[in-house]
Amino acid sequence: MRVVIAEDLFLLRDGLTRMLQAHGLEIAAAVDNGADLLAAVTTQAPDVAIVDVRLPPTFTDEGIRAALAARKQSPNLPVLVLSQYVEQLYARELLASGSGGIGYLLKDRVFDSAQFVDAVRRVAAGGTAMDPEVIARLLARNTGNASVSALSPREREVLALMAEGRSNVAIAQRLVITERAVAKHTASIFGKLDLQPSDDDNRRVLAVLAYLEG
């Protein structure tokens, strides 16, 4: 799998490169600004781009804008955005930029390399990787929602993991329950939220996220 990295801090760029290489991913290019990212995406045609939100020259939301531009330029290019903080506003914009192949994670998540690489692979495969903090805030925002309140605590856990973009297998492993139990929970959740059930993991995630963003 070929990856392009855009990160302006040398230490982090270097660390990310080495970590991904250690997990068998190929680094096609590692750049430090948005313009170079767009060029690298065109020339290298990577499987996934990993982009820091703050990039030169403005050090504001350059990374988000570069990610959106890259996805416009190469439609459905999987992009994983990393940031020191997560904002729902940006999560929304990223999710709206195409169907799937989007990740938005806190930089801290790289501390757990296995999980992080898993998220990279998921995004590269057209899936979703939303940071647990984004999901926690989405759920907090829905506390007044009667349908969400009707969920059992276990169902809420499953909902949160599902919204992060995890598959049934991954949810089962995480909660130490069987896959069948997860399937039962998801069916119940979709029933309570009145959503169309779908076998397609990615479509399922997007439906849940769209519902929570209401």
Add this chain to the structure above:
Amino acid sequence: MVARSRPRLTPAAGLAAAFRGLAFAGLMLAGVGLLVVLFASVILIALGVGILVVGNGMGPAKRTLLALLILGAGLGIGRFFVPSVLVALRRLANLTRRLAGEWCGVPVAEPYRSAPAAEGTELNYAARLRWLLGDVATWRDLLWVTVNALVGWILAIASMALAVTGVVLFLIPVVSHVVPPAAFPGNTKPTLAVLGLAMVATAVLAAPWLLRGYGLLASSMLAPAGKAELALRVRHLSETRTEALDTGAAEIRRIERDLHDGAQARLVAMGMTLDAAGQIIDSNPDAARALLYEARDASVKALAELRALVRGIHPPVLADRGLAAAIQALALDTPLRIHVASDLNGRPPAPIESAAYFAVTELLANVTKHAEARETWIDIRHTDGMLRIGVTDNGHGGADPARGTGLRGIERRLASFDGVLAISSPPGGPTAVTMEIPCELSLPKTSSS
């Protein structure tokens, strides 16, 4: 308060202006009432003293008694009514100032000195009188009431008087047969009708201008005099400067404490954990690994704390995209249905942006905590060199700035930028808070990517 550059000239506006003129005449009468009480006190005292000194042919005992009675009445009014009357005069003058802004398009600032500091206690009589009479603005108010009673009101009611004359003397005789046509040489029904209509039309067209003139006349006496205005400004600036410095210092102390108790402490603990791991890494690799993971988790927590701290100092979206987007992001994080409308095409100066953002944060926190609102509307716009933010909720109202420290705090912070906060929150709702901060917008940053 919207300062219009020209009065609108429509029949409806003219008619409204004519009626507003009548209302001003009503205020004039109230002013005369207050004036009578004030003069009664002065005249009675003078009369009492006069009789006592000069006498008027009565017997000495009778004379003294009468003089003391009159003097007593004058002093009594002075003792018990004059301060209240002076305060009522201020209220009346303030009402006139407000209406001059709203109706005449001539905003008039309040010129009074604030009451001498007396924490929580009522001022005694002498201090109160000294405060009221020592203020040049009180005397200018009195001048206004007098001028208004002599000539001002004529300006106020001129348009209505003209219109009524036109209708009563010329139009009614034409359409009704009850009253015979007004008698002047050579009058016919058509001339009467034309004259009457012309008078009404002139009155309606002139009314807004006459009202504007009345506003200017009021402003010439009710607005702060040059020196008084400067003094007010200096006092306002030094008060808000002190408050801004205090707030800034308190903020820095809070940040220092948060860093000291939070991230710094966690880093120290991490260092110690890593050291412990290093010492046992050969003898007990499993325990060392557990310690390393512990250190990693501590670093995650330290980062989370730093993140929360940064959010409290300068929220990322505010830095990235400015006020409207930051408030939009805030709305997404609040469990209320919030509608944000904005027409900013540019960015206010960073300190104002930040103050406005935290003011909105505070207001939304209030709405969430107290109002039991289902929906909130936030409106951000910039007009006439003024950043205006309105926050309206459909909760149960009854917000009182005097009770909560939150609203007071916002008011104080906005005051550093000459900003003001107005709140309307009748019991039963809705609550509408409007903030206004004078500022210019910088041009939108051109996208560099």
